[in-house]
Amino acid sequence: MNRVKDYRKQAGLTQFELAQKVAVARQTINLVENDKYNPSLDLCLRLARALHTDLNHLFWEA
Amino acid sequence: MNRVKDYRKQAGLTQFELAQKVAVARQTINLVENDKYNPSLDLCLRLARALHTDLNHLFWEA
DNA sequence: TAAAGATGTCATATATATCTGACATATTAA
DNA sequence: TTAATATGTCAGATATATATGACATCTTTA
Structure with missing residues (x-):
């Protein structure tokens, strides 16, 4: 239950755009977002x- | 340049003991500590x- | 001293993260 | 409604995280 999708949407990015920014395949972003x-x-x-x-904001839960 | 070794020593643990706590091989801890x-x-x-x-304390650098 | 424990490192093997390409469905725009 | 875009997912390939076993060196303790 990470918060990647929330932060991505808040930044107004598609999975593809975020993938380009961090230099991975779009599928990788999709898999990360869906745990x-x-x-x-x-x-x-x-x-x-x-x-x-x-x-911590993306991946940590107290 | 993570802070695993610092926190491990502060906790009074050997690489082997930390490895057992997190269920990996000792070598894995060694490799992580040495980047x-x-x-x-x-x-x-x-x-x-x-x-x-x-x-963040272990792995984040502003 | 010597012996035990801690760490660094190597080589080989396995599990899995990640890639590429593709397709289906859902959502948005013309 | 159609066309374009976004997302979810599959299969096969490759790169790499991690395991196991071993050995050398260094440090600590008997």
Whole structure:
């Protein structure tokens, strides 16, 4: 239950546009948003920067 | 340049003990601490919980 | 000292993240 | 309604995270 989709929509980006920003395939964004797998830390960092937030906001639940 | 080693030492754990807590091999902890590769988000989350901290403290640099 | 424990590293094997290409459906715009 | 765009998903291929076993070095303790 990460917050990638929320932050992406708030940024007005499509899955494809976000994928380009972080240099992965669109399918990868789709799978991450739907918790279909487990992204690498490096991808998580790129997502957080592309969405102007940080790791905790995207992926941490207290 | 993550902070896993700092938090592990502060917790008084060896690489082997931390590895057991998060259910990976000792070598995996060693490689993560020395930035030899790119752990999965799931492992990052387990490390953060085992070390009583969060993703940003372990892996985020402003 | 010597022995035990901790760490760094290698080589090989396996599981899985990620890619490419494709197609179906849903949503939005002409 | 049609055309274009966005999303969800599948199958097959490749790259890489992680495991296992082993060994060397360094540090700590008996």
